Amino acid sequence: MNIIIVGNFYTGAFGRHIAEVLTEMKHNVFRFEPGIKFKHNSILGKRWNTIRYTMYNEVFSKMSFVKNNDVKKLFVTAEQNKIDLTIVLHDYLSASHVKRLKNITKSPVVIWFPDALSNFKKSMFLTANYDVQFFVDKYISDTLKTDFRINTGYLPQACFPKYHFKTTLTKDEKQIFGCQITNVGNMYPARIALYRQLTKYDMKMWGDLPPVWADDDGIKPMMQGKHVHHEEKSKAFNGAKIVLNNLHPAVINGMNKRTFEITGCGAF
Template sequence: MNVVIVGSSLADSLEQHLCDSFRVLGHDAFLIDTVAIGPMGTRGNYWLSRFVGLYDRLVGRQLAGKIVNHKPDLVLVVYRYMNPILVEQVKAQLPDIPIVQLNPDALSNLEKQQIIAADFDYYFSKEPYIVEVLRHKAGLNAHYLPEGFNPRFHQKPPIEKAVAEWLTDIDVLVFGSLYAYRVRMIEQLIRAGVKVAVYGTKGPYMRPDVRTVFQRQRLIGQSKNRLLYGARIVFNNLHYAEVTSVNQKYFEINGIGGFQLCDYKPTVDSYTGVPADLVTYRTMDDAIDKIRYYLAHPARRHELAAKQYAHFQEHHTFDRRVSQLLQTVGLMPPIVQEQTRPTDR
């Protein structure tokens, strides 16, 4: 099967991992980014499209032409901000090809609601609340699909975790976009006396305490595997707009074999391989108490990390997610559904 994915071409992006999984499962997969349209690049195209309607429609038409030229059997659009004319143009020329929207973002990142305005054949979201609203109120063909990790990229280093922790010597690691909400939570860890190392992308409101522990490095590739596995604790604080769902990092950390302490969300109960209350927190006081406990009990965190690693290798790879998507779209035979999968409300 020939699959075209519209989305980010950045290293370690969801779209890159989806392409890899489609190929591993025996399909041809091609990734198209807006960087291929004109001289502006992805960021320039985004901002120009946001404010200039004529340019927005032009980008949609040009992307549609590139998609059609690949003669796909399936089109998967990950970007949320594409003009609805993209879907309209592809359907006009390929009326029998399913066009799927896969939204990996929180509720706050629905842009100008372009995905709701466009006539996709299927809508997939990691957020059960979004699925419920799209299906039962907007009348769209919406389905729940969690994110995952790529076992060929997110790999456990071949050494004992205790040795990796000794070599890395990081008590608590935080990584990701340093928006104000995340920064405020990191500050509370620092004030509590927790030794924190922060990696990721600098935000516009970096505060002094966090600036002192910011490593000025985006984690990808082998460095990401080494540091997430080697940190004694990886602290994953989810965006406040994650209503019931988690982020992709949640799956990557566990898939690499790191020990993760994460915001509690209802979907965690269906993902985790150990009791959720052992590896989640509900308040910052709860998080600080658990950090202190697990720093003092290395054998316990190693045990939990090993159980999570085995569970996530079996249940939460992108290969499984792609298979679930294809089964829902009707492009592969039904597969056995996981009993832990949350029901669509």
């Protein structure tokens, strides 16, 4: 099959894993990543890059002429190839974009929304004519099906055995990753509030530092300030006695991809 994936493809991204799996299954995958591709500015640092991304995503990307110009390459790809399926991995496309894409490809266009209810924002998918809308929270899937008669499905994310597997740590690696409790991901306020209850334990949190506006008093010693991916992520999981996989408070009846990654890595 010829399959278009609309999403992000950085290391560890949802879209990248799906694209790699489909490619291994001998499908032809066309990647389309919405938005501007900023060059990483190592001099000004991560904070500046975050500000640029936020400005684009929260301001400029919401302007119709910017959005329409952004998706031109997507339509060109659809016109130049016989597309059998399009998978959209967030609320990237407006209703008119989905309609045009379906008119071009004459094939199914589905959305697989990987976030919590709190990230609905514009909720363009509610009025877009997707063939199926998949969600990682069963509450969302059931509610949209019952209240709006949208064709929905409950589809959690999964681990990728190519990257999520059990590892054995060396003595030096145990010094780096060893701890009582660990987790991997973004440090948002709900996590800060939870982790403040765990300061008496030896805990390591892998990922970006909290936003500059967040009060991170009490948890700074936990923060490693470093991302871990693939084998390193497995080492972080296996180096801890417990992997604390807390869900965002807006997740009502679902689970995150970390659930599967932890078990795939053979951690507890």
